[in-house]
Structure formats: structure tokens, C-alpha cells
Amino acid sequence: MRTRDLLHLATESLARARLRSLMMLIAMAIGVASVVVLTSLGEGARRYVTGEFRALGTDLLIVLPGRSETTGIQPGMFAGETPRDLTLGDAQALLRIADVERIAPLVIGSAPVSARELSREVPVIGTNSDFLTIRNLSISQGQFLPPGELDRDMAVAVIGSKVRKELFPKGDALGESIRIGERRFRVIGVLGDSGRAIGFDLQELVLVPVRTAQQVFNTESLFRILIEARDRDAMPRVREAVRKTLMERHQGEEDVTVITQDAVVATFDRIFTALTLTLAGIASISLAVAGILIMNVMLVAVSQRTAEVGLLKAIGASSSQITALFLTEAILLSILGAAAGLVLGYAASWLVGRIYPSLPVGAPVWAVLMAVGIAVASGVVFGLLPARRAARLDPVLALSGRK
């Protein structure tokens, strides 16, 4: 039989059984569409998160206390298991390394912040003036923390816009005094909304000089040190120098971890790729269900067309031709279903993209190929059983209408 004739016969019988074909088409389309939509959501989340991290600057080194062999995000980063503390002295030493553009030591804690009778629990970050540049922050009113020696204790604070709104609902916050823990601070600036600080809401933050924060939280250690290299090429040199400097200062013991922003990005990249894979796997189940539906409907089709199969055999069709005929129908259906599913899936992704413009949705190529591949493969696999059942029909019984 010629391929064109085979396709013609298959499309003709599909076209005649319109409702049945449509049903299978829809099932397959839903399967493929759900793969496309779910993976494009996962991919969108991945791109969004890694994009956010990239925007923090990829020429950034992060020093945290504690040694871990693997790179990336470690439990210590958040929990702060500290064998030996990072100190302000360490930070000052790092400033002397060549190619270090700027550094920002960080102390982080949470404290009740109050102005007159209003009080709220707010994350407090102790840092220095360079934090503004490193994190691309902006100032909407007043000024940022003043430049100067790291160990200078000053009772000044820069507050987020939401903190300002909450604590000073009526008037201007600049020059007013607030209380953080037991100490009194003068508000010298209000943060704008731009800039990034993953894990914190910038609008709900209070920034104070690092030495002052240490006193508020009664600690000598730093949560971490952010280091900005002069450029990307200097990163390996700076990284090595940071390691050496801190080793010397810590009695030859390598008890800090230096990670790059790239490593963080790579970690999130892996996490979200895994997430997308999971979503793809879940969506693939609907593809398999669609395949089983195709099998059932094809089995019904075979029994409805028993007499036709008998006739085809009587006029010279071989078993392999009968198999090919039914298999072609199943595969055609899954290809058409996959195509419809792609259209549907892309339309839905586009819609999501319109509703959430900040989410860069878009199904990854591998997911689309996988969806179409599984769709066609399930057409083959689940079409094979009905097709072979048709091929095995006894022509004598089939022609007489018995099975």
C-alpha cells in the first residue's frame, strides 16, 4: 500500500467518526497543553528568580562564617552556625585587597522599633554606606548611611517606606527620632522602592550603621560580608585573596565560605529546573491518560468495524496492512491532538504572561518536544493493541458479523 493511500484511508475513517475522533483529539490536546502550561509556569518562575539574583550583580562575592565543601546555598547561610565569627576587623582587612571595589558587612536582627506610642517588630540591618550601591538601593527622602569608618557608632537610621508610613502616619519622618530596642536613633533617610534584597521586603526594613547594630544586638560577629569586585575578571583573584586574608586572620584555619552570586543563581536555577521537571512529570500523567483513552476508543472502533476488517482481508489486505491502517489512525489523532494542545498551551501561557507581566513565562523547548514526543509515542503504544486485535480478527467470523 502506498503511504499516501494509507494516510488517505486513515484520515477518511477518522473524518467519518467525527465525535470519536474529536473526543480523542481533545484528550490528547489537554495533555499536551497542560505540559506546555505547567512547564512554562515553572520555567517562568525559574527565569524570574534567577533574573532577580542576576540583577543583584554577578560581580559580587559573599563571605559567610563556617566552612562547607560544596558551593551554593548551605544551611549555614541561613542558620548561621558559626565556628569562628566574622568580625568588623575581618571586613576592614578585606577592604585593603586589590581589586575590591567596595564591601558591605551585614548584621541582621529583628527588634521592636517604635516612634512615640507606635511600635512594630521590624528586621534591622546593620551595614555601611556602600550597601546602597551594592544592592542598587535608592533613597526617596534624606540621605543614606554616611560614609566613614566601619567601627563608628552613630545613632542614625534609614527606614523603609512602609515603616515610615506605619510609624509616622501623619507627618514627616526625617529628623524625627525612633527607638530601636533600648537605643534612640535619628531618622536621616527613607528608602525608595527600587533595588533588591532577596528575603526582605525593602519597604519594611530599618538600616543602621553596622557597629551600632552590633551593640543593639549585643554581638561582635557579622552575619556576612558582601564584596564587590572591580569587574568580573577580577573575581577569581579577589576570591582567592579573600580566602587567604581571612585564613591568616583566623590562625591559618579556613573557616569561612566564599560564594559568588553566580553560584547562588546556579543553585536556584537547579531548584527551579527540578520544579519544572516535576510539573512536566505530573502533566505527563494526563498524556498517559489520554493515551489510554485513545486505546479504549480505538478498541471500540475496531469492534465497530469488524465487518470492514473482514472485507479488507477478503480483498487481499495482509495483517500488517490492517495493523498499519489502525495504527496510522491512532498516530494521526495523537499528532493532531498534540498540535491542538500546543496551540492551546501557548495561548494559555500567553494569557498568563499578560495577566502577570513580571513572570517571564515560556515553555522550554525540551518540554515541548517531550510533550509532543510522549503524545505521538502514546499514540503508537496505545494504538498498537487495538490495531493488532484488528489484524488478528478471523476474516470468516468478521465477515459474518460474529466475533
Next chain:
Amino acid sequence: MIEIRSLSRHFQVGEQLVRALDDVSLAFEAGDYVSIMGPSGSGKSTLLNIIGLLDRPTSGAYVLDDRDTTGLSDDELAALRSRKIGFIFQSFHLVPRMTAFENVELPMVLAGVAPAERRERTAKVLADLSLTDRGHHRPAQLSGGQRQRVAIARAMIMEPTVLLADEPTGNLDHVSGADVLASLEALNTRGILLLVVTHDEEVAARARRHVRMRDGKVVIDQRTGPVAAPQ
């Protein structure tokens, strides 16, 4: 051209062994016109199915055009059916979604004949059976006699050597039946072997050789005319 030696076909129905064909030996020559009669269950349809290569004998030999068909694979049997055998069924067995033209064309489609040649041959066979103006009609739009003539056209399209008709007039009125028989007999005069299974004495009487069956055996085999049809 057809030789059947000691052919048996047994079916197991529940506990019982049914001998649909029991040690039957027959030979048919090209150009003959044979009627096969017998009560229901006498084995005439089974004989026809075996001759048509749709069924395999339990034992015995069947030689078609000097070729022993026992032991051939399914695909080889399909190829033989395609080239040598034309079937006519009582209930026509046309594919309802296809036009008359497509139904007639179907054996050639399966055999992989080129489209241009298919069109030419189909048109010619339809013309021979006065069906030219029915080519684009679907079976549902045709009368019974027309449907059976389309079936005859389909059986003829591969130019087989044997035409097997199982109650070809069973679903037709008298006039259409006569029409259909005339069409079959016209093909027989061109040298094709025509085997007609029927219950109808009148139909059977038109043949030149008469085989009567009972309980899986041939009980009468009588010739009333010459093997080759008068030209």
C-alpha cells in the same frame, strides 16, 4: 486449476467436534460455472471460505493454480487472495463511507497500484457493469442490485481467476437478482471460474456443474453443460 484432496475442516463447539468438511475431494477447471447447494450447516460456506483462502483446512491439501496453499504464511495467503480471488457476498460488504468508485478501487489501493492506473481500470470496470454514472455515489444511495454490481466490480478489478459468490442474489428482488447473475455469467464467459453458493434452485440451475453437499460431504456432483461457457 483448483484441486482439493481429502480436505477436512473441524470446529470445536463446546464439547462437540463439528466436521464442517469431512474428507472432501474436488477439482475445478478454469471457465467452469459451478453451483454449490446444500442445507444450512452442510459445509458449503466453509468450502467457499477455504477456497477463498480465508480459512485453513484442518487436514488435506488445496492446490490453487499449481501452488499448494497449505503451509503458506498469512501474508502469502493475503497476496494470493489479492491476485487470484474475487469475493461476492450476500450482504455486499461495501465500505459505507466510500463512494462506489473508491470501493471498487480499494483492492488496487491495498495492492499498491499507482493512482493513475487505478482510475483508468476502475472507470473501465464500472463501465462494463453500467455503473459509470454511479461512481460518485455512496452505497446508501444505491439500490441493492447496484450495490451488488459495485461489489462485482470490486471483485473483478484485480482480474482474479476465481470468483466466489456466496448467495449473491440472497438480498435482492427477482429482477435485480437476474441482473446480477447476468453480470457474473458475462465474466464467466471470459474464462473466469465462477463458484456460486446458493439456496435458490433457480439460481443453481443456471450453472453447468452442480455440487450438492450434506453434513460436510459432497453427495452429488453432476455436470449439465460443458466446462467452458459457449462463446
